[in-house]
Amino acid sequence: MLGVLLMVVPLVGAVAIALSPSRAAKGIALVATLAGLGIAILAAIDFSDWGTGGWGLEYNLPLLPAMGISLALGADSVSMLLMLLTTLLMPLAILGSWTAVSDRLREYYGWLLLLSTAMIGVFLARDLLVFYICFEFTLVPMYFLIAIYGSTNRAWASLKFFIYTFLGSLFALAGFLYVAWANAEHAGAWSFAIPDLVHFASTGLTTGEQGWILLALMAGFAVKIPLFPVHTWLPLAHTEAPTAGSVLLAGVLLKLGTYGLFRFVLPMVPAAVVEWAPFMGVLAIIGILYAALICWVQTDVKKLVAYSSVSHLGFCVLGLLALNPLGLQGSVLYMINHGLSTGALFFLIGMMYERYHTRDMGTIGGLGSKMPVWSFFMVFFVLASVGLPGLNGFVSEFLCLLGTFAAGGTGAYPGVLGPWFAAAAALGMVFAAMYLLLMVGKIVFGSLREPSGVHSDLPADLNAREILVLVPLAIGCVVLGVQPDFVMHAIEGSIADTLASYPTAVTDATEILVGRGGMP
Amino acid sequence: MSLLASEAFSQASLAHAILLSGALLSIGIAGFLSRRNLIVMFLCTELMFQAVIVAMVAFGRWYWDFSGQVFVIFILTVAAAEAALALALVVLLYRRRSTLDAEVWTELRE
């Protein structure tokens, strides 16, 4: 029941907001999200399958028995973590927009709460259609958040965001439906239960079919991640979105794509993944380097951080494609870490924007002397993002790359990437330092430059509320940087499950090559 | 259906009737597409209906089956109803524009 509660609480909050006067909206939203966080923590404490790969929070309500569709919820450790990340970011997002949003409050907080429901739904879904519905539904609140509360080019940005991701996910839907149908043909009854379909697809489909399904699913998830070259909606959406929108977009919504990869693509179509991993790996690497260089020449801070997401998520994808526990561990950690650190960066940029109404590094800079606390956090999260050891970014980046590097054929999990992939991607570490330090060097350091005019009645430096938003994220960064172990042990089982068909799939693929004389 | 029937109505007769029907239909369509007078256009649709009627009767005769002819009665009835409707419409249109030219009605496009 906790799982349903997690989804229902924000929904109830949204309804309550719709029914109450607009000055109460913030408060209700905060209470609802805090309640959600509380429930999530309770659920995490209650969850007994940390580390084992088992499922908790299970709930099943048949919706459409004829089609085997049901409101099936459940969480393994990875879902649990991402759900915790979501519920953590939600109250922060609401606190972070406390003063930034002054117009159409009820809709704003209502949409945020609906977004929360949908995001949690994605992570908890145990039914393919529930997953798909929530996955799609995240678009709506985000669309409105951008289209109503965005900056100048918001209409175009929101439209592009919506249609781009919608088109991608329709392909994914086609793929899902094909799997469901094939399963129905095979089993004699329709089912959309994820375990059934995953099991069936990985064993019952030919490599050719798997390849098509991989393409279809990737059309949906790659856009969401976003993987080069289908990333161009992201910078636009990020630049135009309000702060909380950017935070949730970077913090959670992008993870829906990698989560989809983790939950569906990898276990469903192992043979195709083995076949396509090098190609996707190359795309990820191009994304890492290409986006990093683009970051380097940005003048708009928010765009810079947006492109950095493209670059960072490339590591995440690479880790997944490593097809070994190291890479997957790194990748799952990356999802969480990127949510914390990039989320925080967007918060910080939002705080700056609220004060100066500019994001242009040409007109603003040297805030270190005027906003020391803000600058401290800025530098801190930039370092977390750069991957300074001791902070969270390092652990995940390191494991992703080590996994990719090791995916050359040693150990129990032979992969299909290898050292050259890792070496090329590792260049991204240097580039990350280049563009992020450039940003810090411009907006934090140097002599003070600020646009004239007062735009806000906030104090010059951060106030207690804003610090309160950042501190949990900072604590998260440090804890996950110094003690990633507990997370890694917690997700071991789920990762092993996801990888269950891999050693064989890779070996089979290589054996076929050997048979063809493709082996050097 | 009986042998008698097919003796009385040879395959050639059927073919002739169907050819006639096809010709009527073609003429109707061609007229419909080429004439701009609303009344003539309507008459062309009537011509098409007649084509159907001819075919129906011919097939009914061929199969010695009355349903073809029954259908014809219904078609005639409906055609009459349509004629009433059409003429009312034409009057309405003529009142508005004082012309029967169909080409003047091009306000709704693209």
Next chain:
Amino acid sequence: MTPILTFIPKLSMSAPAVPVSDAIISPNLSWAGLILLLPLVSLVLCGLCAAMRVKSKLPAVITAASLAGAFVTSVFLYLNYEPPGEVIPLLDWMNLTWGEGRFESFTANFSLYIDSLSLLWIMFVTGLGTLITIYASEYMEPDLGKGYSRFFAGVSVFLFAMAALVLSDNLLMLYLGWEGVGFASYWLIGYYFERPAAVAAAKKAFIVNRIGDLGLALAIYLIWTTFGTVQYDELSTIFAAGSMNPEFEGWTTSAIPFLLMLAAFGKSAQLPLYVWLPDAMEGPTPVSALIHAATMVTAGIYLIARTYQFFLLEPVSLHVIAWVGGLTALLAATIGMAQHDIKRIMAYSTVSQLGYMFLGLGVLTTYGAAYHVFTHAFFKALLFLTCGAIMHGFAGQLDLRKISGLRHMKGWRITAWTMLIGCLALAGFPLTSGFFSKDAILAEAFVTQGPGFEILGWMAIFTAGLTAYYTFRVWFRVCAGPASFEPGDEQHDDHGGAFHPHAPRFAINMVLVLLAVGSLVAAVPYFMSNQADDRLVGGWVADMVHDSPARGGIPGFSETHAVHAIADSHEAAAHAGEAAHPTLFGMDPHAAMYWISGTVGIVGLLLAAWLHLWRRSAADAIKAWLYSQFWIAWLPRAMERKWYVDEFYHAVIRAPLWILGHIFYVFDRFIIDGVCVDGIARIPRGVARWLQPLQAGAVQSLAVVMAGGAAIILLLMALFMQFGWFGGQV
């Protein structure tokens, strides 16, 4: 299997699990964690001071106390130390296991690995750290209440990271320290963050270091994929298992040392990655002394010493190190000769001296390198601190042409004379510590066989002469001669009225004296007896190095130990045995080197004295003459412009990347987003516009299209049926 797979050496799947290492796990020594903990505590307290806007010297006191505590702990650790090494587990970091086999776990914890090498380093790091903190407490006075806490917090971070680097028991924690010191360096170089030059220098330092870090990261990946572990003790065990290990073949073992080398070159400012170090002088002088002279920059030496076994597997890597070191030493010395900013001269001299150390590593004398690190730490810190004192006193004046005769000024005697001691040591004046440590390296260049090592040796000797020259150029210009000065352009408290130099007070002077004494006393360990193996030369430092993976680079150490089973052949050839020991002027190279380097040093010194004390005008005349001769003018000009290395990097790496970034951005916006995405999105509208005439308005035109469409479909179907394209269905 893709070709990529074949790059990884084949491993027998039945490879035995990692044998128990010979290092002792000593949880009862966990108090050694204090060395890491104390700087962290100090960091937190300094952070609190900053948050509470403390205006006293409290942060300095806290930091000095904690560093002193760390130093004392290190000394205790040394006293408690028993060979061959101890692992002290502190805290778990990453422990992944997904199977039973060798390549099915990844472990990297916060554990300390104590052997004599790490002890050597940690003692001088914490010791010097304490002294320099005391010095800085006075030096940073003008910033009291402003950046004072931030400064000492940065020092604490640095000491923590450096301790982690030195004491780590695995490569990953080393990496943590490695990046940590880079970050601390970023922090402290950028201390005056309102100065664009400082920010740029800080960024440059971090990024260039990151390139090195990239090498280290890749090396770690390679080491793990090859050996299945990144922990020193397990690696030692694998090496101890001898040459039969299949891991020791294939490209990986050859690549590892080169990647490590890249890391070391980045951190220790060697060619081609040295460019950040001179710029790093934008930081406060204590930082330059601590980080950019004495401790952090020696991390590269430490790394190579720590992983020396990998280098012994691949002789070419050692040759490369030797040559890079030698060339860096020469190049930096030539640049140093042409600079006027005394701090920059010291910076280039640091690069140059680091080059010597790498030369030492390359010619198989880890002991010499380590010893030079040790002595250099004292005298270079001393020199920087004296420069800092001058800078502090003369409002940021660092131009050696604008200050003269310091030793005659009131209150500056201690500075002048301690600087002399530092200069002597740096110049390798006989019987100073620098003399012995440099000799240990130079001589070995003639002993060890290698490609052109003899040339390298002579080159290094020539560089030693240059070193003596430019060192004393500074001293004779600044400290000797007639007393005169021009103040720098820094704002000082006493504006209005004439400028008065602030002579250093107690804290600075005390530290200077202590370091001067240290510079002299650092010669003593050379003569201390060897406890570990009395066949060794090199005294206490050799002892310290002996109990470490770097022992392969101790001259005279020919004990056939299992560790060196693989390296033996190479080592034997290199050291070529006592019998075939090469000679220099008929003498043992070590003995000969005393004379040669002493002479060269004195010659350099005299040259400097002539040009910069007795006939200063002659120096200017020579310089003018050099610049006037077109055939040679490029030389001093290139030396002054640092051999155009910065410009080279800018043109070859930075600018192309920058342009590429812009091209990508344009490509992204206009090609991918504009043409592809928006273009595809425009297709439906375009098609619709193209089809719009179908909807022409008149009822006939609609009827034509409708009837025509229906007719086309009918015709097509009829055709299909006619040609039987529908199989037997029709």
Next chain:
Amino acid sequence: MTERLWFLIPEFVVLVGAVSCAILGVSRSVTVRRSLPIVAFITLIIAFLASSYVYSPASMEIAIGPGAVPLPWLGRVVIPVVVIVGVLLVMVQAGFIDRSYEGEIAAGEARFNPLRTSRGEYYAFFLLSLCGLMLTAAAPDLVWLFLALELTSLPTYVMVAISRNDRRAQEAAMKYFFLGALSVAIFLFGFALLYGATGTMELMAMKDVLVARAADTGSIGSLATLGLLLSILGIAFKLAAAPLHLYAPDVYEGAASQVTAFLGFVPKAGGAIALMLILSVTGWMDDGGMLPDPILVTLWVMAVLTMTLGNIGALLQTRIKRMLAYSSISHSGYILIGIIAGPGAGFVAVLVYLLAYGIGNTATFAVLSSLRRGDCEVESIDDLAGLREKHPGLAWAMAISAGSLLGFPPLLGFWGKLLLFIAGVASGHLVLVVIAGVNSAISAWYYLRMVALPLTGAASSASGSIERREYGGPRLAALASVVLLILLPLLLQSMMDESADGVLSLEELTEVQQSQVAAVYDLP
């Protein structure tokens, strides 16, 4: 045979209602004239109740008895669907026709003249058309099918013409009528050929002949194929499917919004049902039966063309009704997927989709019917900009109905589309489904404008003069539709069950009936 009249009780009810409306419409009493929508409403409700009474297990025996139809239980689903959408449409119509004339009477400027009023016949036509739609579902032979389709269409021609006193309405009526007559001729000719090929008008008998012929010769013969193709193409006009869709934009734009709402659903539903029935003659509802390839290819091409042309056509439009017309064309394309997917899942999907589309379509037009600029209708889509500032409820209704038409979860439209897609995939037409998916994404482009302008846009000077109509019927319809769009997914399972019952073929229904008899009489 006469006992089959039993199944026509709902249609009789509607017929009686229609006649009553026509009579009551010329009453001198304003109250009586005003009560016409209520009469229509009550008629529909009674028809609904009658249908659930008529299609009961007890009458199953009659259904499978002599004179059986291919889908004997179809009326059981179609009538409720028609009633639900019909009720919503009645609300949309309420208060609209004869408004100015009634206003004059109320103001005492005019006296009541039965010749000038058209309210009575308007509601009569409305109900007659619905009656035709219901009759379509029950058609056992071609004659009936023809008459039912004509009964559906003919009243709509009049409704378009009298919907508003505007040149465009008359132009629309003209085009609609003439092109409609052309299409009727086409499918009638097709019927004639079918008759010629089989010698019978009854669908079941026709099927038997064709199946036997296919078993003999391997195909149903070119005459029958040609007849089917012509019938399909002619019926495509009712469905507004390519290439006979071209009239739709003009007609939808010309008619008043209230009538457009009607046109968007009723003929389309009639066309879809007629297609299902006419295709049954190929015998594809039998075990192992499939469509002959030419038919399948034609339907396939029509589906792709219809959804694509509809969607890309809508992209260019600035006038909202025209845009919705194109959107309704694209929905015909989606419906064709269900038809192609065939008996069973495909037909179920078509029926559910018809309901979803009908409600969503009605909701959008209900919103448009609630708005006016002066005395005119809302024309440009930009007129909706900033609608929420004055009329938030209507803006939200517009957004939600657009979302449903787009097929966005969790609204009803999504489930309809999902069922269509599933049916498409399950029948092996994955490519068609992918094309439909791409089309959905294209349609997002213009549907989002319908969401974005009212909700996120700022009111312009043009849109500022938009006001709400005085009468509340359309608003009520919008509210009811939106509620249905949100809540009906909860009943999806029962909707699917009902639909599945509705599309049981004769043999399947016979089996069901026999098993029920077995249950009742406890037979083995």
